[in-house]
Ligand SMILES: Cc1cc2nc3c(=O)[nH]c(=O)nc-3n(C[C@H](O)[C@H](O)[C@H](O)COP(=O)(O)OP(=O)(O)OC[C@H]3O[C@@H](n4cnc5c(N)ncnc54)[C@H](O)[C@@H]3O)c2cc1C
């Protein structure tokens with residue numbers, strides 16, 4: 001039976017757009033359906049608008065720093081609506097670009113929802129469409145905790161439609177989104193409460209980074225509430241009150257739930273297609289992104305593996321090359337560099353100290369220092385850099401940094417760690433002076449053998 005398309009992609013986000021346009025470039029007849037916004041989460045309610053807000057928040061402190069360098073500048077008020085307009089214009093430009101990339105590649109675009117009717121047939125808006133192969137790239141959505149009054153709180157999507165900066169905001173969670181928005185709102189002048197379950201923010205990251213971020217946020221005046229779980233949210237007059245299970249009350253103008261995301265598989269007709277999901281709703285895939293139906297594939301956040309834009313695009317590209325480019329390949333999920341755009345930012349690649357120590361003896365090289373800019377500005381900022389080195393092979397198993405430019409620096413370190421560079425390879429590299437980055441190649445003092453103190457291990 002001839003199909004309408006060789007490939008149908010459900011979802012026009014990072015993963016779907018890359019897969020569709022590369023497949024079309026290989027000569028396949030491709031269609032894509034997007035129900036909400038071209039470019040998906042990253043472009044519209046994720047990385048891009050978030051990073052613009054991170055940049056905006058940084059300027060506030062830079063204006064103050066400038067005075068120490070001789071500039072006669074005065075910090076005036078921040079105009080939220082100006083920032084919002086600039087941010088939204090850039091988002092619209094990029095979203096339109098994503099759509100035109102698809103059209104220029106020869107893809108058919110549908111601006112509506114798609115769902116399976118059977119393994120090869122989709123309901124696409126008002127039409128029925130068939131395809132030989134189908135890719136599920138529907139991403140994820142923010143979740144709220146199951147507590148009374150949860151609907152009074154915001155989710156990350158809502159941040160990008162706020163009309164004004166809140167005076168006080170309480171943020172629940174301490175993952176990527178929570179700590180990034182804590183830094184943004186604080187930088188823009190709001191009072192911030194960060195409410196989280198663990199002892200330290202950013203579960204899963206290296207222990208020293210987590211402790212350094214706690215210290216940095218504490219020093220800046222972000223009010224930290226570790227070991228606290230939300231119990232209820234209620235309106236009291238014009239304020240919201242977040243009650244915790246311990247019985248504490250935190251009052252704010254708005255409450256942001258940054259408590260994780262769930263894969264978008266509800267109502268997709270996956271049962272009709274014979275595609276299996278985990279209990280949490282993530283599509284189950286093998287190393288080639290094939291689902292339990294060999295002609296149906298899933299890529300990006302909907303598989304809930306490593307929910308980062310570059311992973312979504314890499315998976316989409318590899319799948320298109322494999323299916324239509326006569327160039328089968330797999331994407332590695334190991335040694336993926338990642339950054340958290342907190343204030344200061346964090347970046348990391350490879351193993352944490354705890355993970356590495358569990359595999360065998362390792363050495364820790366670590367330095368903390370005041371960045372050169374701040375010896376002049378007197379802003380109390382500290383940088384932390386750390387290498388985890390295998391004692392046997394001398395390979396650098398993990399590199400971790402908290403400090404200005406950490407994400408820019410870690411991209412290059414990621415190449416070295418991915419190639420299996422040893423500590424001696426790092427040491428042989430000549431530094432670029434004067435930079436913070438050069439510390440990664442001049443770390444000479446082994447501070448200890450890897451392994452977390454008992455108390456820290458218990459809290460992991
Ligand atoms: C606030 C925030 C900040 C982030 N910051 C970063 C960052 O700095 N760096 C980074 O690497 N990652 C970041 N991420 C994660 C990153 O945005 C995601 O990993 C990435 O966007 C996933 O791409 P995707 O294509 O899998 O899904 P998405 O981009 O979510 O795309 C899925 C698309 O499918 C559409 N869709 C869903 N169901 C259907 C249907 N049935 N029919 C038609 N269309 C459908 C949706 O509307 C959506 O557009 C951030 C995420 C958030 C929320």
Ligand SMILES: NC(=O)c1ccc[n+]([C@@H]2O[C@H](COP(=O)([O-])OP(=O)(O)OC[C@H]3O[C@@H](n4cnc5c(N)ncnc54)[C@H](O)[C@@H]3O)[C@@H](O)[C@H]2O)c1
Pocket residue numbers: 145146172173174175176177178180196197202203229230258259260261306307308338339340341
């Ligand atoms: N810079 C980046 O690359 C970047 C930025 C933002 C988001 N992302 C991606 O998006 C994903 C989602 O981000 P996120 O921050 O929402 O999720 P997350 O999984 O990183 O963090 C969720 C947080 O919510 C807490 N939590 C979960 N349920 C809770 C409950 N019922 N009560 C209280 N706390 C609860 C968790 O303990 C954790 O601190 C990230 O994991 C990441 O993959 C990446």
